[in-house]
Amino acid sequence: MKKLAFTLAEVLIVMALIGFLFTLMIPTVMTKQTTTKYIEAVKIAQTKLQTALDATIEANKGRVPQDWDSVREAENKSDAIVKELAKKLQIMSYCEDIPTGCFAPKYQTLNGKPTKVITDDMEPYEKTFDNSSEDEDFEYTSANPEYSSTYITLLEGGSVVLKTYSERCNGRLGSTDSLERPFCGVVYIDVNGPSVPNILGVDVFGFWLSGSSLLPMGFYGDGYAFSEYCLRETPYNNKYNGLGCTAWALKNKNMEYRNCQAGTRLDWQKATHCNQSTN
DSSP states (O other): OOOOOHHHHHHHHHHHHHHHHHHHHHHHHHHHHHHHHHHHHHHHHHHHHHHHHHHHHHHHOOOGGGHHHHHHHOOOHHHHHHHTTTTOEEEEEEEOOOBBBBBOOOOEEETSSSOOOOSSSSOOOOOOOOOOOOSSSSOOHHHHOEEEEEEEEEEEEEEEEEEEEESSSOEEEEESOOOEEEOEEEEEEEEETTOSSBBBTTTEOOOOOOTTEEETTTTTBBBBOHHHSSSSSSSSSOTTGGGGGEEEEEEEEHOOGGSSTTTTTBBTTTTTTTSSOOO
């Protein structure tokens, strides 16, 4: 009885097919690994910053950043806040108001447009200013200039910038819901520092410094709606496009918005994955 056996040619063909299929899988596997790495990194950075914020608030008798003594007395509000947080953080590089050395020279939005959101001064928001509290319990030095940015890198990795634009750092965060949220400034985190890809929503994420909390941009109700500020396909140049992906990435632990369009295919209530039915 003859034994069945593969010829050398057949073995080589099978091996070639396996190799070809494997090469097709590599980009998908690597993308998933990179996505997981970036999301874990931004979560760690957020936790470290929030922990430092909580500890500094406790050390300042429960007062929020704009009421810390050093912040009240300083003209540069972002720098004063960072210096207070530095007492609780492991900071490797302190770049002051110059991003060079802490951040990359160039960044892109999620749809591939050049953006200077990291280096530009923070723009005033509709509800940034609230100077109605005239009977202060203590003296307050107004910010001069009203806008400021302070850049650092963390010892554990990643770059952080805090931007403020307010006389007193005591505004109100504009939102589509009825809640009144305090607003002091914005925090941008580049989880791998100057290293590529330097894309908003991929390795760069945005947060609101609101009272005692770091709130991720793009949460349901804030001014950076996921369906407007996390678009992989958009014909116009919105320099903030990608920052509205932050809440989605942290909550859903994915970057599906890189594969299909937010607001049409992806939705907070209906579908958190591109292949998920919306019916």
